[in-house]
Amino acid sequence: MCGNEALAEAAILAGCDAYFGYPITPQNEIPAYMSRRMPEEGRVFVQSESELAAINMVFGASATGKRAMTSSSSPGISLMQEGISYLAGAELPAVVVNITRGGPGLGNISPAQSDYFQATRGGGHGDYRTIVLAPSSVQEMVDCMLLAFDLADQYRMTVLVLADGILGQMMEPIVLEKKPSRELPPKDWALTGAKGREQNIIRSLWLGEGVLEKHNNKLKAKYEQVQENEVLCEQYEVDDAEIVVVAYGVTARIVRGAAAKAREEGIKVGWIRPITLWPFPTEQISKVANEFRIFLTVEMSAGQMVEDVKLAVAGKAPVVFYGRPGGSVPTVDELLDKIRQLTLRHEIKI
Amino acid sequence: MTADSFYEEIVIAGFGGQGIMLTGKLLAQTAMKAGKEVTYMPAYGAEVRGGTANCMVIIAEKAIVCPVVVRHDSLIVLNKASLNKFGPRLKNGGLLIMDSSLIDTEPQLDDSIEIIPIPANELAVELGSKKSANMVVLGAYLQKRGYLTADGAAQALPAVLARRYHKTLPVNTEALRRGAEFVKACCKV
Numbered sequence: 186m187c188g189n190e191a192l193a194e195a196a197i198l199a200g201c202d203a204y205f206g207y208p209i210t211p212q213n214e215i216p217a218y219m220s221r222r223m224p225e226e227g228r229v230f231v232q233s234e235s236e237l238a239a240i241n242m243v244f245g246a247s248a249t250g251k252r253a254m255t256s257s258s259s260p261g262i263s264l265m266q267e268g269i270s271y272l273a274g275a276e277l278p279a280v281v282v283n284i285t286r287g288g289p290g291l292g293n294i295s296p297a298q299s300d301y302f303q304a305t306r307g308g309g310h311g312d313y314r315t316i317v318l319a320p321s322s323v324q325e326m327v328d329c330m331l332l333a334f335d336l337a338d339q340y341r342m343t344v345l346v347l348a349d350g351i352l353g354q355m356m357e358p359i360v361l362e363k364k365p366s367r368e369l370p371p372k373d374w375a376l377t378g379a380k381g382r383e384q385n386i387i388r389s390l391w392l393g394e395g396v397l398e399k400h401n402n403k404l405k406a407k408y409e410q411v412q413e414n415e416v417l418c419e420q421y422e423v424d425d426a427e428i429v430v431v432a433y434g435v436t437a438r439i440v441r442g443a444a445a446k447a448r449e450e451g452i453k454v455g456w457i458r459p460i461t462l463w464p465f466p467t468e469q470i471s472k473v474a475n476e477f478r479i480f481l482t483v484e485m486s487a488g489q490m491v492e493d494v495k496l497a498v499a500g501k502a503p504v505v506f507y508g509r510p511g512g513s514v515p516t517v518d519e520l521l522d523k524i525r526q527l528t529l530r531h532e533i534k535i
Numbered sequence: 536m537t538a539d540s541f542y543e544e545i546v547i548a549g550f551g552g553q554g555i556m557l558t559g560k561l562l563a564q565t566a567m568k569a570g571k572e573v574t575y576m577p578a579y580g581a582e583v584r585g586g587t588a589n590c591m592v593i594i595a596e597k598a599i600v601c602p603v604v605v606r607h608d609s610l611i612v613l614n615k616a617s618l619n620k621f622g623p624r625l626k627n628g629g630l631l632i633m634d635s636s637l638i639d640t641e642p643q644l645d646d647s648i649e650i651i652p653i654p655a656n657e658l659a660v661e662l663g664s665k666k667s668a669n670m671v672v673l674g675a676y677l678q679k680r681g682y683l684t685a686d687g688a689a690q691a692l693p694a695v696l697a698r699r700y701h702k703t704l705p706v707n708t709e710a711l712r713r714g715a716e717f718v719k720a721c722c723k724v
Contacts, residue, residue, distance in 0.1 A: 355602050356560065356575035358567045435602070442601035516605045 189214035195330035202251035203229035205242035211350035212284035240268030247277040250375030256282035270309030274389025278337035284353040287512030295512025296350035301489035317462040323357040418466035426455030443520035470497035548589035549613030554669035559590035564691040574602040667710035674714025685715040
């Protein structure tokens with residue numbers, strides 16, 4: 186199974202009731218797979234007329250209490266931002282998958298990580314956040330999807346799964362297994378027919394004086410809870426490391442290869458891999474930065490996550506960036522060279 | 536080479552329509568069924584019939600960290616353009632399997648690289664299925680490397696071949712064997 190298909194099957198396993206989407210490379214295997222499997226399962230598949238339609242269909246399905254998702258790639262995700270902002274305002278759960286390609290504009294169809302800002306800062310308007318999960322293997326595409334639907338329901342938020350063309354297209358063996366679901370709150374807010382109960386209203390418009398501020402503060406409190414409880418990150422050999430590489434997604438795998446080779450040469454390299462990009466593992470990185478080390482952030486972009494790394498390091502250590510934008514993928518040897526250069530420049534003894 | 540350090544990076548390349556992606560998927564599936572760690576990475580997107588197509592497969596005993604191949608241990612090529620593009624990136628001591636019925640030039644590569652030219656297209660035509668040249672070269676590769684078998688690939692084939700092509704399973708199985716036999720007959724293994 187390729188990453189896209191694995192992710193789609195995982196969504197079905199997670200109990201996704203409805204998929205809405207519009208084709209775009211490199212994520213076409215998701216709607217193609219869903220178009221076959223969702224009807225087999227007696228669930229909903231709609232190829233919408235546009236990305237705008239798809240995200241608003243997600244809004245509608247979610248408002249009725251169903252588990253709904255859409256998927257697209259960068260330009261399509263840009264089109265969906267309005268809908269994601271409305272989902273946030275209305276506190277509706279949703280899962281959105283971005284199999285990122287090169288940008289800006291139509292860019293190209295190669296793998297990229299240049300949608301980090303859009304994903305973590307909320308590409309739409311208003312004071313809101315989305316949870317962002319960044320898998321780095323086909324197995325993690327599965328695991329992130331299972332988690333995404335639970336997080337969305339628990340916090341009534343949009344959960345964005347941010348992967349790239351490599352993860353979408355590559356094949357690796359996986360285990361598809363439903364893990365025990367979290368204990369989730371009842372969806373007593375859903376529009377299920379008001380017979381015998383008070384009317385539920387789903388809305389993102391709050392006109393009364395001070396009403397929106399109250400609503401915003403409620404959202405803020407919720408986001409703080411997410412920041413406190415849901416940070417996921419992996420770290421490896423940072424304890425004695427003189428260079429700590431921070432990378433996510435498929436780039437983290439390339440970093441892992443380079444770090445192993447650097448260790449063989451006697452350079453003390455460790456790495457940190459954020460799995461949730463929002464909430465960002467700020468505390469974890471800050472802790473590692475308490476001892477002097479050099480931080481190297483590697484991304485398939487012109488430099489986006491590096492800003493969060495700098496915020497986390499907060500001036501305690503130098504933060505260096507290495508990136509390949511425009512759909513180019515760094516190689517293990519290229520990163521190894523960069524690490525070697527750093528040891529020279531900072532006169533690290535090996 | 537100890538079993539634990541086994542790590543083979545393979546690039547398969549040719550024209551779109553020659554079944555390059557299928558060959559890569561079949562190799563990956565065969566390795567997976569044999570209990571190996573494996574990644575498969577296609578060059579995706581704009582490739583169409585007549586254009587160029589390639590994919591990267593990594594097979595190892597231990598978990599594979601980086602799925603992107605830069606310099607490969609083995610190269611299987613079905614056209615000249617792919618030989619020119621990927622030939623120079625073969626590691627020293629590597630293996631090149633090329634369809635000599637489609638590539639008429641002698642590759643200029645490091646002496647340490649073993650080259651097996653196999654008239655895969657001709658052999659496939661003999662079997663009555665021109666499209667099975669990809670299976671012939673894969674059979675040759677598997678026989679040469681020896682860590683998997685052509686029979687293993689034949690068993691894995693139904694899982695990766697679209698159901699509508701399942702009537703071609705016998706001829707493709709035969710093509711895999713023919714490639715393996717060719718190597719047995721002509722090369723020291």
